Amino acid sequence: MLERLAKRKIQEWIKTGKDAFMLTGARQIGKTYLIRECLKESGFPYVEINFIEQPQLVDVFSKAKDAKELLMRLSLTANGKLKKGKTIIFLDEVQEFKDIVTRVKFLVEEGSFRYIMSGSLLGVELNDLRSAPVGYMEIYDMYPMGFKEFALAVGINKEIFEMLEEKFKNKVVVDEYVHSKLLEVFYLYLIVGGMPEAVDVYLRTNDLEKVAQVHEKIIRLYKQDFSKYEIRYKLKLREIYDAMPGQLDQKNKRFQLNSIGKGMSYDRVENDFLWLKDAGVVIPVYNIAEPKLPLVISENRNLFKLFFSDVGLLTSRYSNQVKLAILNQDKSINNGALFENVVAQELLLHGHKEYYFNSKKQGELDFVIELNGKVTPLEIKSGKDYKRHSALNNILQNQDYQIDEALIFSEGNVEIDGKRVYLPIYMIIFLEEARLENTVYKLDLSGLKNI
Template sequence: MIERCAKREITDWIATGKSAFLVTGARQIGKTYLIRQCLKESHYPYVEFNFIEQPELIALFSGAKDARELLMRLSLASEKPLEKGKTIIFLDEIQEFKDIVTRIKFLVEDGSFRYIMSGSLLGVELNDLRSAPVGYMNICDMYPLNFMEFAKAVGIHDEIMDTLRESFKNRTPVDTFVHSKMMDVFYLYLIVGGMPEAVDVYLKTNDLAKVGQVHKNIIRLYKKDFSKYEIRYKLKLQEIYDAMPGQLDQKNKRFQLNSIGKGLSYNRVENAFLWLKDAGVAIPVYNIAEPKLPLIISENRNLFKLFFSDVGLLTSCYSNQVKIAILNKEKSINNGALFENAVAQELTAKGHKGYYFNSKKQGELDFVVELDGKVVPLEIKSGKDYKRHSALNNVLANEDYEIPEAYVFSEGNIEIDGKRIYMPIYMIMFLDHTKLENTIYKLDLSGL
């Protein structure tokens, strides 16, 4: 069984939640399966409605004038009796029936039942899905399996994870044998990725060709979604998506607009890029003018790198022979794009807002993040010469930036060299914000 990080958040809501609960994310990342699993394990009675498999429900529910009438129609459509105060109502694929979210306030206020929902992020629908009144709905964002979830799925035990976390925290080298095995797991992650069906097929068959077929089916499904919106909103979704592998393979991974049409300005195609981001199928990493807090102030949305939402989907663009060469760590294969995509994916899943920095005088930093109130550059190296990083040296030497340290993620083991912290690439899974212990602040106006 594949354990997901979002499970705890869902089970906590099932145990104590009062407001409605919405799980969002891209297609095929396991939202429905996880919710269903959590509901079954809770032993609470529940009923499930799916607005894709049961499109007639949309017309049925749309005709309800108020919460009372809607509940009556829910009861009539249910295959099981609804028990007030006990039954949990699971509404799946709600992007097909956006109005259900605007009515959640009244259903929650009625208090007869509790509601958990799942919705795929299909671009322009996203804002509508998140428009429920504050206080009536909590939102959980799901993503493909992150590296830790994947590592546990293929057999890395919690004891090993705890040991690795201690090495990351104390910055002490990982045991050589363990390091070698973890690098094998990471390279496998580059091929299989984090889409649950692909991981499941690998666990059952170990057949990378079958895994690749799963990836192709998912991409085919995504492109089917694209076609619905390209005509309606005049977007260039498929052209952009098809151009992404080639763009990431360039030395300068910044997305070039001329790859999808000559003379295009960003303003003309901005909505297409935002659709891909909001739908959860692409991860933009924007340029910043300088690595100083707060990073968002110097964000430049005209310059960006565009990564796949899942590294396995990117690798599916390669031939099976190239995939085997990647697993064998053959020197002829440039894994730079795959390493960076895996990092972009991990940062997104952990809630980091990733940027990149590029200066003619100083060079380019692969990623820059805000971590615990500090600017932290991240350099991602896939080759053996991971200690060559002139741009990082230039930025660390610039006193105006006041950067205390930087991480270099590579195939190497843990090592410290001044402000440079060398980490194995798989350690990106531990790059978390420190939880604030005391956030209580009381204003003292005595003596005013």
């Protein structure tokens, strides 16, 4: 089984979880397979119900009047395999039966079994779920495989990453042989990406043509989803998705609305972009007016970059000749869009709210995040001239922003130049936000109690 970040979370829930567990994410990222394999490894008895493979069960369960009757119907469906207090019930493709998410609350309260759920398009179908009182359910977002997961899958040893993380923390140069090999793996990741089926096909065949066929199949599935919603809600989902590669190839990479229609205003198509985001197939990176804490205050949702959920799906739109040139690290190819797409993925994977900054006077910063309580600009360079960054210099010199450190990710090795820290592009995986400690705060009102 491919090593996934979500695996540990699912295993923890299987061992100790009492509430229901919901795994969310885009189509084809391996949710069903991962849950099924974790349940098999756990040794707990389980039953699996899939509402796409068994559509008749939607009608069967929806007619249940209460939790007791629903449990009876579940038991009949499972052919008596349910063992009270032991069996875990896996409800898959729950977007086909949205009401089950509400009904599970009463099943959890009843207490006979535990429930784990998964499905696609949940961000669209259940877009009010996160704001609802769902204390009975833990929700975990899953994404395509990040670079570390991919590198482990192709054979890089875990100890290598432990060593690299120490280099990252201490800002120490990476051994040139290791550095060059990690870059090779990174360029392969640009082509294969992190969709599990594509990775699995590559591992079994090493055939990039077969990998491309997987990417095409996934994009067709996405567009089938688009078609359903375009008809129902008159959205421009395919037009936006098809325009993205060209938009990312532009110098500033900001999505231009005129690419999907002349005179198009953001108000007219806002729901289209939100649908794509909620479906997990794109990653929006919004503009901020200034790089000051808290960043969200100056967020401008009318201006944004739009990245693919997986870099392999972006590269699949390129010709075979360009893919081979990328794999061979041909310096004539501009990999800026691909590098930035990987960064957008990794930042999302590690829980960062990601922004970019653009000023006519000062220039543009590729990404801006809050890292360990400070504003941190990120510059992403794919070419040889990775030490040329006039916009970043302007921002660092601006006393109003008081930025202590900027990170520049490129093909180069680790190097420090004042406030500028140069890092290999593959070290983007180590941008973890530090966990808050000592968060317990007790209010002392002792001086007011006798007044």
